[in-house]
Amino acid sequence: MALNLNQLKAFFAVAQTLNYTEAARRLYVTQSAVSHAVATLAKSAGDDLFGKAGGRLALTGSGKILYKACEAVFYELERAEEQIAAARGRNTGTIKLGATVEFGTTLLVKYLKGFIKKNPGVHVDFQFRHELLRPLLNDELDLVIDCRNHKAEGLEKTPLFREDYAVIASREFLRAHKVRRPQDLGRCPVLSMDKAGAWWGNFLGALPAAERPEFKNITELNHIRAIINAAMEGLGVGFVPRYCVLKEFKARTLVNVFPQLKLLEDNFYVYQKTGKAGLERHRNLLGYLKNIKTAQLERA
Amino acid sequence: MALNLNQLKAFFAVAQTLNYTEAARRLYVTQSAVSHAVATLAKSAGDDLFGKAGGRLALTGSGKILYKACEAVFYELERAEEQIAAARGRNTGTIKLGATVEFGTTLLVKYLKGFIKKNPGVHVDFQFRHELLRPLLNDELDLVIDCRNHKAEGLEKTPLFREDYAVIASREFLRAHKVRRPQDLGRCPVLSMDKAGAWWGNFLGALPAAERPEFKNITELNHIRAIINAAMEGLGVGFVPRYCVLKEFKARTLVNVFPQLKLLEDNFYVYQKTGKAGLERHRNLLGYLKNIKTAQLERA
DNA sequence: TATCTACCATGAATATTATGAATTATACTA
DNA sequence: TAGTATAATTCATAATATTCATGGTAGATA
Numbered sequence: 001m002a003l004n005l006n007q008l009k010a011f012f013a014v015a016q017t018l019n020y021t022e023a024a025r026r027l028y029v030t031q032s033a034v035s036h037a038v039a040t041l042a043k044s045a046g047d048d049l050f051g052k053a054g055g056r057l058a059l060t061g062s063g064k065i066l067y068k069a070c071e072a073v074f075y076e077l078e079r080a081e082e083q084i085a086a087a088r089g090r091n092t093g094t095i096k097l098g099a100t101v102e103f104g105t106t107l108l109v110k111y112l113k114g115f116i117k118k119n120p121g122v123h124v125d126f127q128f129r130h131e132l133l134r135p136l137l138n139d140e141l142d143l144v145i146d147c148r149n150h151k152a153e154g155l156e157k158t159p160l161f162r163e164d165y166a167v168i169a170s171r172e173f174l175r176a177h178k179v180r181r182p183q184d185l186g187r188c189p190v191l192s193m194d195k196a197g198a199w200w201g202n203f204l205g206a207l208p209a210a211e212r213p214e215f216k217n218i219t220e221l222n223h224i225r226a227i228i229n230a231a232m233e234g235l236g237v238g239f240v241p242r243y244c245v246l247k248e249f250k251a252r253t254l255v256n257v258f259p260q261l262k263l264l265e266d267n268f269y270v271y272q273k274t275g276k277a278g279l280e281r282h283r284n285l286l287g288y289l290k291n292i293k294t295a296q297l298e299r300a
Numbered sequence: 301m302a303l304n305l306n307q308l309k310a311f312f313a314v315a316q317t318l319n320y321t322e323a324a325r326r327l328y329v330t331q332s333a334v335s336h337a338v339a340t341l342a343k344s345a346g347d348d349l350f351g352k353a354g355g356r357l358a359l360t361g362s363g364k365i366l367y368k369a370c371e372a373v374f375y376e377l378e379r380a381e382e383q384i385a386a387a388r389g390r391n392t393g394t395i396k397l398g399a400t401v402e403f404g405t406t407l408l409v410k411y412l413k414g415f416i417k418k419n420p421g422v423h424v425d426f427q428f429r430h431e432l433l434r435p436l437l438n439d440e441l442d443l444v445i446d447c448r449n450h451k452a453e454g455l456e457k458t459p460l461f462r463e464d465y466a467v468i469a470s471r472e473f474l475r476a477h478k479v480r481r482p483q484d485l486g487r488c489p490v491l492s493m494d495k496a497g498a499w500w501g502n503f504l505g506a507l508p509a510a511e512r513p514e515f516k517n518i519t520e521l522n523h524i525r526a527i528i529n530a531a532m533e534g535l536g537v538g539f540v541p542r543y544c545v546l547k548e549f550k551a552r553t554l555v556n557v558f559p560q561l562k563l564l565e566d567n568f569y570v571y572q573k574t575g576k577a578g579l580e581r582h583r584n585l586l587g588y589l590k591n592i593k594t595a596q597l598e599r600a
Numbered sequence: 601t602a603t604c605t606a607c608c609a610t611g612a613a614t615a616t617t618a619t620g621a622a623t624t625a626t627a628c629t630a
Numbered sequence: 631t632a633g634t635a636t637a638a639t640t641c642a643t644a645a646t647a648t649t650c651a652t653g654g655t656a657g658a659t660a
Binding site: 021032 | 610
């Protein structure tokens with residue numbers, strides 16, 4: 001079994017994407033090259049590495065064993081590479097950083113300016129989307145900032161800071177719908193990230209069962225900025241992280257509907273694969289991110 | 301830094317031998333190939349991996365970092381390779397087993413017949429020498445059985461069994477030298493593995509200080525079998541593990557000089573690099589070896 | 601069922617990379 | 631200073647990886 005890093009890389013990419021064509025794209029070679037590489041590797045391993053389960057590509061038992069080894073091997077080599085550079089006074093490497101759309105576009109890019117300046121050798125790429133877990137798991141992203149609670153094998157989670165939420169609406173809307181108490185929202189159009197209304201969970205959870213409104217009219221909007229704008233237009237009440245609407249509160253274009261209500265808070269976490277947690281550039285970025293305080297966010 | 305396993309292997313071999321020519325021999329390629337490989341690797345790492353300290357080759361800082369990574373990487377890959385084979389019902393791989401000369405040649409080879417039969421896929425190579433630690437550390441040996449106490453970074457030690465020693469001499473010799481008590485050995489020719497007489501340490505340590513003989517006449521012989529044969533020829537008194545001379549005692553060609561004396565015992569240990577301890581073939585062999593009881597050795 | 605479409609496998613040609621033989625360079629030794 | 635052991639070079643060649651062009655297959659679509 002004369003192993004070979006190129007073949008292992010090809011195998012690893014296929015294993016992560018479960019798609020030869022996509023793996024080839026990721027490696028900047030042709031699909032044929034990947035196919036050849038994996039075939040040769042399988043031959044020298046003496047066993048097929050991929051099989052087909054219901055039309056889909058899937059790792060065989062041997063494939064799974066090799067995949068684990070590849071993870072360890074590549075992370076180990078990456079670590080060594082970085083250390084060698086670091087020992088010579090250079091920090092290097094790329095961090096593919098993921099975050100939710102609103103947080104990323106409005107705050108993260110601004111706040112990270114300092115980190116990027118401090119670490120000129122480290123390149124940071126951004127991906128702002130709602131789906132963050134899968135890209136993290138198959139190495140499309142290295143580091144992810146999310147307020148959702150993920151659990152997965154080999155994933156490391158670091159708490160960052162707390163965000164609190166606010167119920168928002170325009171002045172006119174409130175007047176028109178006569179909103180006084182939480183129950184009143186039952187008869188209002190409600191803006192939510194999801195049709196089921198789970199998005200409002202933190203709000204509902206903060207209320208005694210008797211006072212919980214039952215939403216009749218939910219409008220789905222898959223971006224927080226869209227919810228904010230819709231609320232300003234008087235299309236409904238929204239529920240968003242407070243840091244997103246500080247300006248609007250100040251400009252009085254939006255109202256914090258229940259300012260006295262103590263809402264359950266969500267925690268922002270940084271997620272990364274355990275194997276990557278040892279990377280210096282990851283540790284540096286994490287250290288930087290940990291200094292983010294909600295206050296600073298509000299100032300930003 | 302486009303790494304490559306061949307280059308890493310070349311580098312690793314050079315790092316272990318600190319000699320390009322020797323590394324080449326080990327990899328079954330020419331010195332030129334190794335030189336090329338390491339040079340290319342160094343270029344892509346952006347730093348020299350070896351430097352010369354007083355004419356001797358030595359790892360640079362970057363080299364040391366890479367060496368650590370290589371260790372992890374190669375052991376990881378080897379483990380994967382073995383697991384893949386094992387998952388398909390085959391046990392494979394080679395174990396380079398080291399032991400002291402006398403123990404290895406007389407007992408180990410016999411006793412391991414069972415293991416070799418049970419594990420047809422696993423190949424065992426033997427190296428019986430006195431110097432076992434260094435070959436173990438630079439991977440010339442995978443597993444070493446030794447009664448000496450070694451301590452080194454990243455080395456794992458498993459106790460096997462105890463051996464006890466005996467002072468031996470021929471009947472004629474004892475008569476001629478009138479040996480009755482330990483002190484009498486001071487005026488006898490003494491057979492030892494080392495000129496300094498440290499070999500007899502366990503014997504001397506078993507005696508109260510007052511009864512300790514001071515050897516005047518030490519003959520160095522670097523094989524236990526040689527000591528035994530010399531003792532039989534009447535060239536001196538020897539000090540050897542009891543299991544080596546059971547036959548001679550029975551045939552009355554040698555005498556157990558102080559049978560009543562409770563000699564300090566030495567423990568036999570199996571040593572292996574920590575990284576290799578996870579290998580299945582290692583675990584199997586260790587399990588087999590642990591079943592060795594002194595009694596069985598005597599029967600063998 | 602015929603026809604797409606999105607995949608992956610294969611074979612031959614080509615580009616790239618590793619290796620070996622021979623030689624030169626270097627450093628230590630006597 | 632020559633002698634020895636070792637590493638670096640150079641250049642030709644062998645081995646390997648990659649591409650290009652093509653064929654095959656399974657699932658989806660009409």
